[in-house]
Amino acid sequence: MSTAPHEAPSPSLELERIASSGALGERGYLDPSARLSLVASVSPPGAAAAGAHGSSSSGSGPHAETSAASSQTSQRRTGPRQEEKKGPASMSAAASPEDDVSKPPAAAERGNSQPPKRSRGVRERILNFTPSWFSVSMGTGGVHILLLLLGDVWAPYSSDYTTSPHASNTAALTLPTRILRWFALPVLLVNICIFTTFIAAFTSRYIMFPAVLPLTLKHPQKSVFIGTLPMALLTIVSTVSQIGTRAFDLGLWPTLLAVSLWFLAVVLSLACAVVIPYMMMIHQRHLLEGTTASLLLPVVPPITAAATGAGLVEILTRSHPSLAFTVLTISYICNGVGLMLALMILVLYFQRLLLFHQPAREVIISVFLPLGPCGQGAEALLHLGQASLYLFPTISTLPGSGVPQLxxxxxxxxxxAGLIGALHLVGLGCWFMFLAVAIVIREQSQGKLPFSLGWWAATFPLASLLIGIGRCAMVLDSLTLRIIFTILCGAYGVIYFSVAIPTARGFITGHLLVAPCLADLPLDPLRKYRDPREDYDEAKA
Structure with a gap:
């Protein structure tokens, strides 16, 4: 049964009707349904008639699409209120690990399995840039850190670190050590470019779309990845001082620059360790069955800051002992904050594994995250203790130092104490590594794991554990630990490239640029940059 075509109302009358119906938002923007209705009203008569005929005969066309868009908009607006009324069911949904980066916002909102939408244009890429991308810089930082450490591990052993490769004595370095440090330099430069690009996109996102910042902080999964920013910066800080002052003997200015950036990273690390757990307790909903090891990400940055500070103290001991003592003290405090919180979270995570088994398939790679605090904690305790062994006699004899008791x-x-603690943490990290490998192999045997940005969880945590093993190998002068460290460094290189290649492909195509937290926005943040006719064309498609 067909209906007679009707004359489309004029645009001015349609605007008055929309304004009187209350479809205008708080800032004067039209709702998506109102925009589609306005576009339909100013369309040519033939198109309007065809749309009306299609709507009455088959339930499709602009009017049906407008009502569908209107129902989706109303459902999105009423979503948070309905979630508050639901109780435990909604709590488990909010804490479910299925909201991983591998699931696009549309699929997370409607519960289907659509492929992720490709981000188009610079603005849309910036909008969908999440803090989890800094894990790419962290994993790349692990490469140049391990290259430097690999040269130190196989360098001639000396009981006095001031005459060993720890000091800026390039003449004592062997040929393999020199070659490895030349390999580390271009990797460092690439990592600096990656970090600079990411920090520009990260800053632009919250300047252009300020409404996204509270959504990120309140999102149960994405908020924890803010901790990857200071850790990515710390990987660069560590290598800048080691390469500039020790490898190429450029003087102390690279180390002094690194110290300045280190203080900034310490502030960011402590802020993450305080603000993100506070948001978890006050504004987020978590259940034990939805707990993953990603809870460690906000508290690991202070541990990384302590481990990086130990390397700075090592270089500053002879030239700036007072500054070295300040860095040493702050590093011990940061390690106490991060390591104690991480151990408490590991207890909670172990209980979750016992009661509810392994995490969901989409976030199964997160089982490698416990390696991070174990390895960084071991490096911090042992390296800070080694630096204290030579700094304290120097600082205690300085006139007016105020610390003669040291x-x-x-x-x-x-x-x-650092040696004992480091060996214990390395042992715990190895246990978590074997457990993670067994879980991933078992899951892989049941079907190919879908790639996502979360796969970078297998890079920097593994590098952290290797750093702890390498430090123990140097201090104990153990050939066995040196061999184990070298073999695992080769495995790390394979893992890094197997993750970096698909990540680069996904970044170029835009498939990995997905922000699940944007599903909670009442309107499209890009609406003011779009022509209403584009929305009409997308709805027709």
């Missing part, structure tokens, strides 16, 4: 036995005590 005699040589105090440094020995910290060194011994």
């Amino acid at each position: 005699s040589f036995p105090v440094g020995q005590a910290l060194y011994g």
Whole structure:
């Protein structure tokens, strides 16, 4: 049964009708349904008639699409209120690990399995740039850190670090050590470019779309990845000082520059360790069955800051002992904040594994994250103790230092405690590594795992554990640990390239640029940059 075509109303009358119906938003923007209705009203008569005929005969056309868009808009607006009324069911949904980066916002909102939408244009890419992208810089930073450490591990052993490769004595370096440091330099430059690009996109996102910032902080999964920003910066800080002052003997200015950036990273790390857990407790909903090891991400940055600070203290001991003592003190405090919180979270995570088994398939790679605090904690304790062994006798004899009680036995005590703690944490990290490998192999045997940005969880945590193993190998002068460290470094290189190649492809195509937290926005943030006729064309498609 067909209906007679009707004359489309004029645009001015249609605008008055929309304004009187309350479809205008708080800032004067039209709702998506109102925009489609306005576009339909100013369309040619033939198109309007065809749309009306199609709507009455087959339930499709502009009017049906407008009502569907209107129902989706009303459902999105009423979603948060309905979620508050639901109780435990909604809590488990909010804490479910299925909201991983591999699931696009549309699929997360409607519960289907659509392929992720490709981000188009610079603005849309910036809007969908999430903090989890800094894990790419972290994984790349692990490469140049391990290259430097691999040269130090196989360098001639010396009990006095001031005459070993720890000091800026390039003449004592072997040929393999020199070659590895030349390989580390271009990787560092690439990582600096990656970090600079990401920090520009990260800053532009919240300047252009300020409404996204509270959504990111309140999102149960994406908020924890803010901790990857200071950790990515710390990987660069560590290598800048080591390469500039030690490898190429450029003087102390690279180390002093690194110290300035290190203080900035410490502030960011402590802010993440305080603000993100606060948001978890106050504004987010979590259940034990939805808990993953990603809870470690906000508290690991202080541990990484402590491990990086130990390397700075090592270089500053002879030239700036007072500054080195300040960095050492702050590093111990940061390690206490991060390591204690991480151990508490590991207990919670172990309980979750016992009661509810392994995490969901979409976030199964997160089982590697516990390696991070174990490895970084071991490196921080042992390296800080080693630095204290030589700094304390120097600082205690300085006139007017105020710390004459820091005699040589105090440094020995910290060194011994650091060695014991480092060996314990390395052992715990190896246990988590074997567990993670077994879980991933079992899951892979049941079907190919879908690639997502979360796969970078297998890079920097593994590099952190290798750093701890390498430091123990140097201090104990253990050939066995050196061999294990070298083999695992080769495995890390394979893992890095197997993750970096599909990530680069997904970044170029835009398939990995997905922000699940945007599903909570009442309107499209890009609406003011679009022509209403584009929305009409997309609705028709």
